[in-house]
Amino acid sequence: MLDQRQIDIAAIHQATGIYTAVPEIEALLDQLGWPEQGRRLLDPGAGNGGFLVAALRRLDLDVDDVEEAARRVHGYEFYREAVADARRAVSAHLRERGWGSPAARRAANEIVEDHDFLLSPVPVGIWDVIAANPPYWRLANLPAGYRIDYEAVVAAHARADLLYAYLDRSADVVTRDGHIGLITADRWLLNSGSSELRRRLGTRYCVAGVRRLDAASTFYRPKARRKGTVARVHPVSLILTPTRSGRPLGAEPFRLAPSPAVDGVPLRDIAQIRLAPWLGPDGIFIVGPNSGLPAEHLVPVAEPADINAGTLRPPRKWALATDTTAPPPAILAHLDATLHRMPNRGRRPVRWLPPETFTGKLPLNHDAVLVPRIARRLTGIRLPAGRLPINHGLVVISGLPVARILAMLDDPHVQAQANDLALGIDNGYRSFTATLLRQLVIPRQHLPEHPAS
Ligand SMILES: C[S@@+](CC[C@H](N)C(=O)[O-])C[C@H]1O[C@@H](n2cnc3c(N)ncnc32)[C@H](O)[C@@H]1O
CATH class of the missing domain: 3.90.220 (Adenine-n6-DNA-methyltransferase TaqI; Chain A, domain 2)
Structure with missing residues (x-):
């Protein structure tokens, strides 16, 4: 029997489970410099494990070294079917690399954690890379039971959308010198309702590597889900960097085309x-x-x-x-x-x-x-x-x-x-x-x- 929380989570997953195509994941990991410039990577909303497998694939792991694989890459996901999908994907990847089934399964179970990133405690200061396509869904849409707990835990400036809560929590969790790589809708960069979130993030981060993405080729829905086009969002990929190498982020809207458009060809x-x-x-x-x-x-x-x-x-x-x-x-x-x-x-x-x-x-x-x-x-x-x-x-x-x-x-x-x-x-x-x-x-x-x- 599913309890009410599982039903709420299924509803949130149904609305937010929009997965990222591999080329965009790879491009984001390139921009993050993973793994050359990262020690430990977290995907806080792992879905079917696309980010986790791509991150593992780039690591030089000894066969059956469960401890090292689980130390370097971690994912949270709270929808059980997605947890199972992600574990299957991680395990299949490790077996392709010559791992034995028991070790691959153990690593997959440790890497993909069935856990609520927003409402349950998570360790702080151990991941220096966060790579995420965070869920986005407005507070008003959240199932009632989940919403009560959410409003009790999430700070006012980050409450209006699951996306804001994810960004806020990611910044709390990542190491002081860590980077956050995001594939998100662009709205939080522009909306007035997220100005306080931007101001706070801007005290620690600049924005680097902003790229507009094509929603049609960036996202896909999990197979078992209803058919249909992906939500009408304007996706971007960007890095929040604690160095001063990007553009500053502040309360005012962050416009996406800073330099005059160049007339030319890629x-x-x-x-x-x-x-x-x-x-x-x-x-x-x-x-x-x-x-x-x-x-x-x-x-x-x-x-x-x-x-x-x-x-x-x-x-x-x-x-x-x-x-x-x-x-x-x-x-x-x-x-x-x-x-x-x-x-x-x-x-x-x-x-x-x-x-x-x-x-x-x-x-x-x-x-x-x-x-x-x-x-x-x-x-x-x-x-x-x-x-x-x-x-x-x-x-x-x-x-x-x-x-x-x-x-x-x-x-x-x-x-x-x-x-x-x-x-x-x-x-x-x-x-x-x-x-x-x-x-x-x-x-x-x-x-x-x-x-x-
Ligand atoms: C937009 S999908 C991205 C999945 C995957 N990272 C990708 O890009 O292909 C977001 C995932 O986060 C999960 N999720 C939403 N809220 C969550 C929470 N509070 N804790 C853990 N997972 C959550 C959803 O179930 C969904 O699978």
Whole structure:
């Protein structure tokens, strides 16, 4: 028998359970810099576990390490069927990674907690990343029994909508230096009824990385639910950052288009933008100058440490270039002697293939531009043909003449967009992800057909 609280929760879930499509989840995790810039992540309204699985997928976990998986990623959900869905999704993901069923199940049970994020106590100061698509539903719509408890617990400035209560509680719960990544309706940024909430959040946070999203492609309803279009909301994705790198938030409405709209086209429409591959720790697929391995199987690499004052130093390391055909015995012997140091996430069924395959895609046979992901300002650096960029700290832009790409990145309108979109990290550094670069609108005078450039 369902008690009245379960019936109320089912009604709230029915109204608020609108799930996020994977590409938007991935883009939000990119913007949050998870996991490079995060230790522990919470989704406070986990639904069917989409955020949790995406966050786990990015972690280098040992097989069956339940404790570590549950320490790094956690989700709250109060609707039992959704809890079961999320646990199934987490468990299936871990089994795909080679975990045994009992460990996968235990981890899923610990990671997805059947718990009310608003009305029940939650630990404070242990999660430094909150990633959420919070429920939104007005106070007046809440089932009567739930509403009584809700009004008793939630502060007046956060009471008018479940969304406000979620934002307020997230700010209370996250660590002092933590980030909150949100996919939400834009109303709380603009409404007068949320001005006190904005003012309070603004004493701790700036807003970075605001992007308008398309409701039709961002959200979907759980399968078993009634058909129909998603609610008519104007969704945005943004990061609340405790650093000063974003735009200030205050009682006044937060308008979404701060800089004058740039007349141009997104960089993704005119150039190729890709993250440099990760090839594992040094000494396996990446070797020094005196490896003695056959030179025709080695490619000089470029990594973040090779960048000095805006230029690239001569290569100091080389990558083994292997493809699906078996490499010569010297390379196999080298790999057999070193592959035991490869973390699990880098292991491939074909042992001579690196964690992320690059042959056929990189290195490029023409010059391109490297963008360091972590930098004080968006900066491009010439990457000569034949040099392989490695490491997720680098993004490569290609497909246009280098001088043209460098001029685009230097344009003040492009710099301003990059600063608005980038998540601030400590000491004035920002994170310029591949997702961010793809969105930058390049003013027309830089476009290939424009004679002046
Ligand atoms: C908008 S959905 C988002 C789900 C998932 N994070 C996603 O984006 O795909 C919000 C979820 O929060 C849950 N929820 C609402 N209020 C809650 C509360 N007070 N405590 C825990 N979960 C809650 C709902 O049941 C729903 O599944």
